Amino acid sequence: MFVQRNKGLFLPALVLTDLALVNFGYILAFFIKFGWNIPRENLTAYLSTWPWLTVSALALFYFYRLYGGYRWRWAEIFASLICVVFFQAMSAMALSFLLRGFSFPRSVLLSAPFIQLALLGLWRRLAWHVERGLLCSRRVVVVGQPREAAALAEKLESVAGGVMKVCGLVVDPSPANGGGKIKQPEAEPGSDPAGPVQGRWPVLGELSNFCECLEAVEPDQVFVCSNLSHEDKARVVYACVDKDRKVYLVPDLYDIMLAQARLEQVDDVPVFTVGRLVIPEESLVIKRLMDVVLSLAALAVTAPLCLLAAVAIKLDSPGPVLYRQKRLTLQGKPFYLYKFRTMVDNAEKESGPVLASENDPRVTRVGRFLRTARIDEIPQLLNVLKGDMSIVGPRPERPFFVNEFIKETPEYIYRMNVKSGITGLAQIAGRYSTNPEIKLKYDLLYTKSYSPARDLAILLQTVKVMLMKDRAS
Structure with missing residues (x-):
């Protein structure tokens, strides 16, 4: 009390x-x-x-x-x-x-x-x-496929700073959901009797006996991974509601499509209107006007900084000041993105297209500083004025990697229903190491929830992200 x-x-x-x-x-x-x-x-x-x-x-x-x-x-x-x-x-x-x-x-x-x-x-x-x-420690149960459930449990305990304590996993081993049979190690003498350990956490049981696991552990919160079938998610949600337990769902594409859905009525039948994954045309006019005004203002303010960056790049290593790279924007249209050069000249001559790593040896001394301070991104304002990009939107990606991402996640194609941007929801909500699938979800959520006020909020949050090395890529 x-x-x-x-x-x-x-x-x-x-x-x-x-x-x-x-x-x-x-x-x-x-x-x-x-x-x-x-x-x-x-x-x-x-x-x-x-x-x-x-x-x-x-x-x-x-x-x-x-x-x-x-x-x-x-x-x-x-x-x-x-x-x-x-x-x-x-x-x-x-x-x-x-x-x-x-x-x-x-x-x-x-x-x-x-x-x-x-x-x-x-x-x-x-x-x-x-x-x-x-704050009392919150007892958490994670439900999902073994690998995904363990990854989410790891993230919950690390991000919450010890406030959340994962007391176990309830796993779905069925091949239909990509689970496969779990190989559980033998419990050692004196170990937790709740069951063998999937990584660091005990496996409380399988999805088929979720209600029994819920009654045995009595968690404060239940987290449900995204790759379960909708029938399995419904079973978990109904059980949590029945037992008055708070439940959190990691959304999949279907859940994202339902975001911002409007409740309507046809005769006496309630229906949800599911909007398209596009920005309304009337909003595009306002968005373009904001892009032009903000880009011109930003270029005027940063002109002295750009001049200093250009001189430093020239003195640090041979090669051009600006770096051009082919990227894809709205509806897969190719364009050349401008950045201040931060790597040695012809960095991919022998390796071919390679995603930059956090401590990439190809990055020059000046380039490392420009990346840390996000100064290398300033020339993209020219792309915004040309109409290739917007200030806020999904980050543009290279054709080679887009094709690879589409093979792994076909829904990636919906990401290009809006013009690419310098910053976006995925950049302020994710981290440098956030995987492309999670960034994709944020990009689609941005499209579903677009408004000029949302763009302004993302810009203000971007200032905070620029102060944190691991929060944007």
Whole structure:
């Protein structure tokens, strides 16, 4: 009871302290500038506008999912804090321009973000540890084919930072679902009596006796892998609902097609309207306008940086500054994608098409920095202006790899129902090592849920991803 009561108080305390520290950062910046004798006009201006600053800060904290982030690693939380402080500074500058009575000296506007980041960083690090202490470990059961279930169990325990504890797997060994017969090792003396181990986790049983496994273990949550048949998924869901257990489904293509489905009625029959995997034509006009405006603005702002990058590339290694590579975009149309060259010239002359690895030896010294800072992607803004790409959309892939992916996953072809992009949902939600199948699901979900607001949200989240080495490819 004590733990539950503290959990209920934790979120309000988190919100109030965050907002207090944001405002305290401004006040401290004033003290650093003026000491105890803050000019009356400055203090009055701040007191009249602090509600707007507080509301913008609260919106940013929620947008970057800083309330309810027990699953996130500290690096992700800190990257979110950097974005919150940066865009809060942009909001403060905008208010100082729009509200003439908002008398913030430039030194206050420049120093406040650094003070806020230091205060929020220390506070949020403490809160991150406290939150994990208040959270009880969630007992989880994973249902699926042996290999897929074990991979999902590994991810759940590692990503959740110990908050989730996988207490076992319920597996589907049937060849019809790609399972095959399980070869289970003999249980060693003194081992867990729940059963032999599939990797690190006990196999509680097979899908046919899922209800018995559910009653025996009584987990808090059940995760269902995507490759089970819909009949098997339904059996698991019905059993979880009957036992009042929360169930999570990893979606397959059919589930993604049902996303954003609209409930309608034909006479007295309820029906779902399943939309097409395309962006509506009226939305394409707005999307293209946003692409042109944002690309021109970004090219103007980054022009000095591009000049420095070009000089560094030339001095570092022989070869051209820009690198052209054939990629595929909308409806499989080929085009040449532009990037700053980050590898040695003719890197694939002998090897042929090869996917770049995280520590690729072909990458030059300057190229490694350009990749880390994502500066190598800037020339793609030229592709956007030409109409080959959009700013937001699935990443364009090379024809050779597209053909290979289609052989393995025929649904990959639907990915090219929209124009390729510089960044996308798969880039902000996935990691460098996320496999193409999962990235495909995010790309299809993006198409199903497109809106101009969604594009703007992805762009703002991309700023956070750029601060994290393993979150984008």
